[in-house]
């Protein structure tokens with residue numbers, strides 16, 4: 001059954017786009033290597049068998065593919081490779097959104113005196129996304145085996161799975177399974193955004209506050225996402241390269257049961273958003289923008305946006321309300337929406353930005369990039385809000401961590417300011433609680 005063209009992005013990781021090693025007209029098999037790193041990056045493999053129709057600087061296009069192709073039929077990795085080499089050849093990158101090549105992250109060996117540890121991030125921090133927790137329920141043993149491989153590769157003595165007890169079923173499964181493991185512990189993270197930030201995870205587990213730019217390795221720890229670990233197990237046990245992604249689809253879609261979010265495992269990379277929406281009977285007529293990723297860090301996309309190795313899902317927001325007479329004061333955040341994104345959102349909403357400030361926790365790191373010094377613990381924003389009000393703001397537009405949202409939400413009414421959070425439109429569409437005051441939980 002021939003579908004539309006499939007676009008496989010050449011940049012599905014941090015670093016520069018990969019270099020294609022196929023030509024237009026070539027016939028490729030699922031799992032075949034089609035692009036290699038050009039500097040920092042990770043291998044890219046064909047996600048379907050088909051014909052190469054086009055190659056640009058951004059993508060490789062495959063046509064004449066069969067959407068019903070058996071997922072178990074793929075070109076396998078070389079069985080003679082060792083575990084570390086398999087991770088590299090499989091093209092595994094951080095599937096939680098970071099896209100950092102996993103083979104580079106795990107190219108370390110701890111010394112015995114280090115008490116090194118590997119931490120699986122199973123926080124599923126972005127509200128409405130559910131595929132990591134769904135996989136933990138489906139097949140947690142795959143994650144335990146993958147974690148053990150990573151501990152073996154790095155000579156880490158200890159493993160952690162960091163999740164939240166609010167995921168009652170998954171947490172119970174993890175607890176029961178990990179009770180059998182003497183070197184792996186389940187850690188209960190606090191239920192706030194961004195609990196899944198790796199500096200927050202290190203702060204909670206290792207009781208060390210990493211400064212902006214400092215890596216978990218400073219605490220002899222490596223943090224990796226749950227789906228990334230799934231891909232490690234598959235590369236080592238099944239010689240399977242990364243050619244699929246787990247995603248959550250939800251929001252204003254016609255299938256009412258899918259609106260809070262429906263999980264799809266193993267979707268071939270390159271599949272466009274439109275095909276995923278077909279599986280939930282399409283998008284409702286009266287709907288807002290499509291977001292690729294979660295409500296906090298997601299970006300506005302369209303029906304043609306293809307799935308990559310880091311795509312969390314596609315969520316359709318409520319239609320944006322019109323704020324034509326509103327004067328917005330915006331406050332940027334590192335872990336949520338930055339100033340540029342908020343400025344664009346203000347334009348979508350029809351309002352005018354009269355003042356822009358960053359959260360006062362944001363300081364430049366060694367490269368000059370503004371980073372949060374203490375993610376998820378807000379210093380309070382009343383003076384910033386007063387400044388914005390003096391500039392003429394009638395409403396505050398934010399997309400910030402839960403702690404800061406709480407402080408802004410508490411102070412805004414007393415100052416006569418409305419509050420709009422970037423996540424409001426997606427959260428309403430997925431029937432999720434809005435981020436406001438703690439008392440509202």
Ligand code: SF4
Pocket residue numbers: 332333334335336359360361362371372373374375376377378379400401402403404
């Ligand atoms: S403290 Fe400020 S910069 Fe840090 S996560 Fe919260 S809002 Fe963002």
